[in-house]
Amino acid sequence: MLTVDHVSVWLARKRVLEDISLRAEAGQITAIVGPNGSGKTTLLRAITQELPYAGKIYLEGTEIGALRGWELAARRAVLPQASRIAFPFTVLEIVRLGLSAGATAAPDTRALEALARVGLSGFEGRYYQELSGGEQQRVQLARVLTQVWAPIGPHGPCWLLLDEPVSSLDIGHQLEVMELAADYAARGGGVIAVMHDLNLTAMFAQQIILLASGHAIAQGPPAHVLTDDLLSRAYGCDLQVGTSPAPPIPYVLPQMARRTIQS
Numbered sequence: 001m002l003t004v005d006h007v008s009v010w011l012a013r014k015r016v017l018e019d020i021s022l023r024a025e026a027g028q029i030t031a032i033v034g035p036n037g038s039g040k041t042t043l044l045r046a047i048t049q050e051l052p053y054a055g056k057i058y059l060e061g062t063e064i065g066a067l068r069g070w071e072l073a074a075r076r077a078v079l080p081q082a083s084r085i086a087f088p089f090t091v092l093e094i095v096r097l098g099l100s101a102g103a104t105a106a107p108d109t110r111a112l113e114a115l116a117r118v119g120l121s122g123f124e125g126r127y128y129q130e131l132s133g134g135e136q137q138r139v140q141l142a143r144v145l146t147q148v149w150a151p152i153g154p155h156g157p158c159w160l161l162l163d164e165p166v167s168s169l170d171i172g173h174q175l176e177v178m179e180l181a182a183d184y185a186a187r188g189g190g191v192i193a194v195m196h197d198l199n200l201t202a203m204f205a206q207q208i209i210l211l212a213s214g215h216a217i218a219q220g221p222p223a224h225v226l227t228d229d230l231l232s233r234a235y236g237c238d239l240q241v242g243t244s245p246a247p248p249i250p251y252v253l254p255q256m257a258r259r260t261i262q263s
């Protein structure tokens with residue numbers, strides 16, 4: 001379990017997150033949703049120890065700040081929201097960074113296996129900078145997978161911490177990546193993913209935390225969080241939630257703007 005206990009974050013003297021508590025279970029996908037600027041990336045960066053915060057964060061009962069870098073690297077891998085690479089690395093070189101970060105004893109074929117998992121077999125010799133945004137995103141995902149390949153390690157579940165893992169992918173690749181995350185969770189790993197697409201979130205997440213202006217305004221299973229009222233309040237527009245016929249999964253449809261357009 002990954003536990004966030006009363007965490008607040010200040011950036012440039014502004015409180016960006018206020019008193020967030022959350023329990024993410026291994027074996028599930030926990031999604032962080034909310035409008036732009038609501039604090040999703042900040043919450044993930046507190047969890048990944050990239051930002052100072054007040055409060056406590058525990059990984060399987062151990063305060064995460066007490067773990068050394070290499071211990072952390074073997075137990076959780078991070079997909080940042082944007083990964084700009086300044087040097088002309090090949091795809092294989094990028095994916096192998098995951099091996100050197102966490103899985104130093106892994107076989108050399110692991111990187112190729114990870115590329116196959118994200119549908120990029122044959123891309124290993126290509127230059128990262130010459131790929132499309134969606135391909136780059138899948139290369140980064142392959143790097144993350146090589147780092148924590150086994151969902152359960154010697155210290156318990158490993159974690160994928162993903163900031164908008166599907167935001168620049170087409171619908172087919174979005175489903176592929178979400179299925180990959182779901183498979184990781186089904187095999188005992190933990191997944192925390194920042195998500196924009198509420199329908200994909202409803203399909204794949206077991207738990208959702210909804211942020212608005214740095215506050216968690218709701219958290220729980222999709223049917224509890226994805227309601228007309230909560231979503232319309234969080235996103236500041238008129239949203240209506242329906243339920244698909246069997247299996248019953250909530251889906252979100254924007255309504256026509258109520259505002260009358262003056263000519």
Ligand SMILES: Nc1ncnc2c1ncn2[C@@H]1O[C@H](COP(=O)(O)OP(=O)(O)O)[C@@H](O)[C@H]1O
Nearest residue numbers: 011012016034035036037038039040041042043
């Ligand atoms: N380094 C920073 N310094 C000051 N403010 C920041 C910094 N990073 C993010 N913020 C602010 O914190 C808020 C939350 O940002 P972020 O967590 O990136 O939002 P989200 O990922 O939900 O779009 C925004 O208002 C953003 O402008």
Ligand SMILES: [Mg+2]
Nearest residue numbers: 040041042081
């Ligand atoms: Mg963000």
